[in-house]
Amino acid sequence: MANPEPTNDRELVLNRIIDARAVNLYRAWTEPDLLKQWFAPKPYLTPEALLDVRPGGANLIVMRGPDETDMPNRGVYLEVVPNRKLVFTDAFTEAWQPSQKPFMTVTLTFEDLGDGRTNYTARVGHWTVEDRETHEKMGFHQGWGICTDQLAELAKGL
Amino acid sequence: MANPEPTNDRELVLNRIIDARAVNLYRAWTEPDLLKQWFAPKPYLTPEALLDVRPGGANLIVMRGPDETDMPNRGVYLEVVPNRKLVFTDAFTEAWQPSQKPFMTVTLTFEDLGDGRTNYTARVGHWTVEDRETHEKMGFHQGWGICTDQLAELAKGL
Numbered sequence: 001m002a003n004p005e006p007t008n009d010r011e012l013v014l015n016r017i018i019d020a021r022a023v024n025l026y027r028a029w030t031e032p033d034l035l036k037q038w039f040a041p042k043p044y045l046t047p048e049a050l051l052d053v054r055p056g057g058a059n060l061i062v063m064r065g066p067d068e069t070d071m072p073n074r075g076v077y078l079e080v081v082p083n084r085k086l087v088f089t090d091a092f093t094e095a096w097q098p099s100q101k102p103f104m105t106v107t108l109t110f111e112d113l114g115d116g117r118t119n120y121t122a123r124v125g126h127w128t129v130e131d132r133e134t135h136e137k138m139g140f141h142q143g144w145g146i147c148t149d150q151l152a153e154l155a156k157g158l
Numbered sequence: 159m160a161n162p163e164p165t166n167d168r169e170l171v172l173n174r175i176i177d178a179r180a181v182n183l184y185r186a187w188t189e190p191d192l193l194k195q196w197f198a199p200k201p202y203l204t205p206e207a208l209l210d211v212r213p214g215g216a217n218l219i220v221m222r223g224p225d226e227t228d229m230p231n232r233g234v235y236l237e238v239v240p241n242r243k244l245v246f247t248d249a250f251t252e253a254w255q256p257s258q259k260p261f262m263t264v265t266l267t268f269e270d271l272g273d274g275r276t277n278y279t280a281r282v283g284h285w286t287v288e289d290r291e292t293h294e295k296m297g298f299h300q301g302w303g304i305c306t307d308q309l310a311e312l313a314k315g316l
Contacts, residue, residue, distance in 0.1 A: 010256060055213050055236075055237070056236070056237055078213075078214070078236070078253075078254055079213070079214055079253065079254065087253075087254050089254070091249055091260060091285075092263075095236070095237065095245075096236055096237065096245050096247070096263050096265055096283065097166075097283065098168065098260075098263055098283045098284060098285040099285070100285075101285075102249060102256075102260050102285055105250075105254050105256055107254055125254065125255060125256045126256060127249075127256045127257070127258075127259075127260055
C-alpha cells in the first residue's frame with residue numbers, strides 16, 4: 001500500500017481508493033481525448049492536450065477559464081510504467097531544456113487492488129518549502145480533489 | 159555536426175574534436191574506475207563515484223580538494239544512449255526527489271567521426287541567467303577545459 005503521507009516538507013500528497021481499474025485511470029491520464037474530459041475543474045475546460053508519453057517526451061495541456069483565458073502547462077515525462085506509474089515535471093519544457101521555473105514533479109502511482117478498485121496516489125514534489133506552501137494556498141487539496149472526482153467518474157465508465 | 163554555440167542565454171557549451179573513440183569517451187564517463195581518473199582537475203581527486211547509469215538512476219561523485227575537503231555531487235540520469243549520448247541533472251538527488259537547488263542539466267553527445275576521433279559536446283543548461291553567469295565566473299570554461307584534457311588523455315589510451 002502506498003504511503004499517503006508526504007515524505008518531506010516540500011511534498012503534497014493526494015491518496016484515494018478509486019472504484020475504477022488501474023488500466024482505465026492510466027488511460028485517462030495518457031490518452032488526450034480522455035484527459036480533456038476531466039483534467040480541469042469545471043467550469044474550466046481543457047481544449048488542448050498533446051501527450052508524448054515516453055521518458056523525455058513533452059506534454060502541453062491547455063486549460064481554458066470561463067473568461068476564455070488560456071493557461072498552457074508544459075512538461076516532460078520522466079518515467080513511464082504503463083498502467084502502474086507516471087512521472088512528469090515542469091522543470092523542462094522539452095527534453096532537456098530547463099523551463100523558466102521548476103515548480104513541481106508529479107509522481108502518480110496506480111495500484112491495482114484486484115477487485116476493480118485502485119489505490120491511486122499523486123505525490124507532488126517541489127524544490128522549495130515556499131513553493132509547496134504556495135501550491136497549498138492556490139488550493140491544491142480542493143483543486144486536485146475536484147479533478148480526481150472527475151477522473152474517477154470518467155474512469156469508472158470506461 | 160553538433161552546433162557548438164549555446165542555444166539560449168542560460169546555456170554553456172564545450173565542444174571539442176577528441177582523438178579517441180566515442181565508445182571510450184563514453185566508458186570514461188560511465189565506468190567508476192575510469193571516471194575517478196579524470197573527473198576532477200588535478201590536484202583535486204575523485205575518491206568516490208557511484209554511477210547507476212540508466213534513466214532515473216542516481217549518481218554520487220565526490221571530489222576531494224588538496225586540503226582534504228570533500229565535495230559531493232549528486233544527480234540523476236535523464237537519458238542514456240550507450241556510446242552516443244548521456245544526460246544528467248542535479249535537479250534530483252534520486253528518482254524523483256527534487257534537490258535543494260536545481261542548478262544544471264548536462265547533455266553530453268559523442269559523435270563518432272569514423273576515423274578514431276570523436277566530436278564531443280557538453281551542453282550545460284541552467285534554469286536562470288544568473289546561474290549560467292555564476293557557473294561561468296566559477297571558471298566553467300577553464301575547469302571543464304582542463305577536465306576534458308584529462309578525459310581525452312585517458313580515453314586515448316583505452
